[in-house]
Structure formats: C-alpha cells, structure tokens
Amino acid sequence: MIAPHAQAADFRALRDREFPSMVGAAYLNAASMGPLPERARAAVEAYNRRRSAIHTMRGADFEPVLARCRRAGARLVGGDEDEIALLPNTSFGISLAALGLPLEPGRRVLLSDREFPANVYPWLALERLRGARVQVLPTDARGNPDEARMLEEIARGDVGIVAISAVQFTSGWVADLEALGRACRQHGTFLVVDAIQALGQLPVDVRASHVDVLAAGGHKWLCGPFGTGFTYVRREIIDRMEPHLVGWTSMRASADLERVLDYEFGWIEGARRFEVATQPWQDYAGLAESLELMLEADPARIRAHVLALQDPLAAWLGERGIEVVSDGRPERRSGIFAFCPADAAGASRALGRAGVGCVLREGAVRLSPHLYNQAQDVEKVMDVLDGVVHG
Numbered sequence: 116m117i118a119p120h121a122q123a124a125d126f127r128a129l130r131d132r133e134f135p136s137m138v139g140a141a142y143l144n145a146a147s148m149g150p151l152p153e154r155a156r157a158a159v160e161a162y163n164r165r166r167s168a169i170h171t172m173r174g175a176d177f178e179p180v181l182a183r184c185r186r187a188g189a190r191l192v193g194g195d196e197d198e199i200a201l202l203p204n205t206s207f208g209i210s211l212a213a214l215g216l217p218l219e220p221g222r223r224v225l226l227s228d229r230e231f232p233a234n235v236y237p238w239l240a241l242e243r244l245r246g247a248r249v250q251v252l253p254t255d256a257r258g259n260p261d262e263a264r265m266l267e268e269i270a271r272g273d274v275g276i277v278a279i280s281a282v283q284f285t286s287g288w289v290a291d292l293e294a295l296g297r298a299c300r301q302h303g304t305f306l307v308v309d310a311i312q313a314l315g316q317l318p319v320d321v322r323a324s325h326v327d328v329l330a331a332g333g334h335k336w337l338c339g340p341f342g343t344g345f346t347y348v349r350r351e352i353i354d355r356m357e358p359h360l361v362g363w364t365s366m367r368a369s370a371d372l373e374r375v376l377d378y379e380f381g382w383i384e385g386a387r388r389f390e391v392a393t394q395p396w397q398d399y400a401g402l403a404e405s406l407e408l409m410l411e412a413d414p415a416r417i418r419a420h421v422l423a424l425q426d427p428l429a430a431w432l433g434e435r436g437i438e439v440v441s442d443g444r445p446e447r448r449s450g451i452f453a454f455c456p457a458d459a460a461g462a463s464r465a466l467g468r469a470g471v472g473c474v475l476r477e478g479a480v481r482l483s484p485h486l487y488n489q490a491q492d493v494e495k496v497m498d499v500l501d502g503v504v505h506g
C-alpha cells in the first residue's frame with residue numbers, strides 16, 4: 116500500500132510529464148473526453164510525418180502497430196491479443212455483439228434503464244430487425260441497475276444476453292461484473308459489457324468476470340485519439356459470432372496481397388476478423404501509447420488516486436446536507452462523482468464560468484477527475500460552490 120501523498124506526488128510528476136496542459140486547468144471531465152498524453156500525441160505526429168514519405172514505409176509500419184495496440188488492450192482487460200479487435204468506438208463493439216451473438220429463439224435480452232444509449236440502440240435494432248425480445252429493467256431507487264433483480268431474471272434460465280455498463284455514466288456506479296458473470300455462465304447467458312467509463316480508471320478482468328464481449332472507445336479515460344477503441348471477444352465464441360459487417364481484411368486470403376482475387380471465403384484467425392478494413396494506423400500508434408501509459412500507471416492505483424481526490428468534496432457536501440448522487444459504498448465508487456445541489460444547473464454554470472471542466476447530467480453536477488488531476492483542482496470546486504450552493 117502506497118501512502119496517499121506519495122501516490123499524489125507520483126501522479127503529479129506523471130501529469131507534468133505527460134499532460135502539461137492540464138496543470139492548473141481544473142479539468143474534471145474525463146467521463147466526457149480525456150486529453151492526449153504527450154507520448155500519444157508524439158506517436159501520432161511521428162507516424163504522420165513518416166507517412167509524408169510513404170515510399171519509405173515498410174510492412175513493419177503497419178500490422179505491428181496494430182498488434183502492439185491489441186496486446187496492450189488485452190493486458191488492460193486480462194484477455195489475450197487474439198481476442199481483441201480494434202474498433203473505432205463502443206457502439207461498433209456493442210452492435211457487433213447485438214447482431215452477431217447466437218441468440219436462441221425465445222431467449223430474452225436484458226438491459227437496465229438509464230444505460231447510455233450506445234448500449235441500448237443496438238439492442239433495439241435487434242428487436243426491430245430480428246424480433247428479439249428486449250426487456251429493459253427499471254433501475255433501483257438511486258437510478259442504478261437493479262443487480263439483485265437482474266440476477267433473479269438470469270436465474271429463470273431464459274435470458275440469452277445481459278448487456279450492462281461496467282460503470283454508469285451518470286453516477287459512476289460500478290457493476291459487480293463477477294457476480295453477474297458467474298450467474299450468466301451458469302445459465303448459458305452471454306454477458307456484454309460497455310466498458311468505456313471503466314477502462315483507464317479502474318481494474319477490469321474479463322476472465323474473472325466471465326465476460327463474453329467487452330467494448331470501449333478510447334477517447335475518455337483511456338486518453339486515446341478520437342475514433343479509436345477496442346473490443347474483446349472471448350476466444351470460445353469468436354467462431355460462433357456471425358459478423359454483420361464483413362470486409363476484405365476479415366478474410367484469411369486477403370493477408371496475401373498477391374491472392375486477393377481468389378475470393379476464398381475463410382475468416383482470419385481470432386477477433387481481428389471483426390476489424391473489417393483499412394485502419395487509421397496513425398491513431399492506433401497513439402492509442403498504443405495511451406494504453407501502455409495506463410498500464411504503467413496501474414488502474415488500481417489510478418482508482419485509489421481519483422477516489423482520494425473526491426473524498427474532501429464528499430465530506431464538504433455532506434457537512435452542508437447536499438445530496439450526493441454517487442453510491443458511497445467502496446466497491447461501487449469510481450472516478451465519476453455526481454451531486455445535486457438545489458440549483459444544480461446554476462452550480463454547473465458557475466463552475467463552468469470559473470473554468471472548472473464539469474457537466475450537468477440528468478439534473479446532477481458530474482465531476483470525473485483522472486490521473487492528471489490534483490487536490491487543488493477539486494478545492495477549486497469547493498471554492499466556487501461556497502458562493503452559490505445552499506444545502
């Protein structure tokens with residue numbers, strides 16, 4: 116266990132090195148978008164510079180860049196490289212699961228209300244296109260997924276797929292993926308996870324949680340370039356998934372550019388088959404750096420850091436009787452912290468005017484500090500709120 120002040124100092128040094136523009140910025144909005152670390156920006160720029168001399172580029176400039184990215188993504192979620200597809204955003208991965216997983220006739224798809232729409236529309240599309248039965252469960256009294264009810268539904272044995280966010284975008288509530296995954300595995304249910312609000316800020320382990328498909332875009336907590344992301348697909352189900360988007364690079368024959376006109380229909384090995392076509396190599400060179408940075412910083416330490424940043428604010432709000440929306444139980448806490456003063460919109464505007472990066476979500480002020488934030492950033496929130504909130 117590292118002492119909190121030593122940890123904060125480590126993260127300060129990391130911020131100064133990798134996120135110099137964040138010094139003094141009070142940007143508390145990683146849940147919307149993260150900044151690019153210096154090493155990712157440099158990698159994208161270097162790649163583009165190299166591309167100006169395309170005649171000098173070689174094979175090593177292409178596939179190995181993607182392989183490095185898949186490897187880092189795999190390490191971050193506890194999977195293997197061949198279970199990772201580099202896909203541009205969360206929606207792409209969730210759609211892949213919705214339209215590709217073999218859903219037996221009569222089995223339901225289970226969602227919770229108040230999920231971010233990226234994890235809702237692909238399932239509604241499945242309902243429209245294939246007549247699947249999608250059941251949206253009401254949330255609990257605090258607006259979070261009703262996990263106990265979900266477990267009951269899974270136990271009935273007719274749920275084909277459960278789709279849930281690892282971390283809720285409004286409140287930061289952390290799902291108990293291990294409990295859900297265990298139940299799903301026991302009852303032959305696929306578990307699909309939207310992990311964009313989790314990866315980069317807390318540990319995720321697809322094996323321990325029996326996750327079948329996990330999708331995340333790279334532009335929030337992972338601090339990757341826009342339009343990058345990755346999806347994990349458990350090895351055992353890759354061959355059972357029917358890709359709904361098929362491209363030439365999905366095929367084994369296309370790996371040999373001398374043979375592309377054979378049109379030999381055979382999937383390339385592993386989850387790479389879901390990547391479909393030409394990739395933005397420069398951006399994945401950047402994402403590889405961002406992912407490796409998160410691995411080096413260690414998601415468990417990042418989580419401890421962002422929770423420690425929130426603690427003084429939670430206490431300050433408590434003293435003033437201001438409602439905290441986020442669940443305070445340790446296992447349910449994440450880097451997203453939402454609270455609801457009497458005039459939340461006014462408080463959010465005042466914070467914005469003072470230069471604090473935050474947003475209003477579902478009537479609450481949402482803060483999402485990350486590894487580049489320091490105590491002063493959150494102190495600024497209290498300074499501003501002092502003038503505007505009255506319990």
Ligand SMILES: Cc1ncc(COP(=O)(O)O)c(C=O)c1O
Nearest residue numbers: 204205206231233280284311332
């Ligand atoms: C839970 C969740 N899923 C997905 C997204 C974004 O989806 P995509 O990566 O497809 O743009 C967001 C935020 O924008 C989100 O909060």
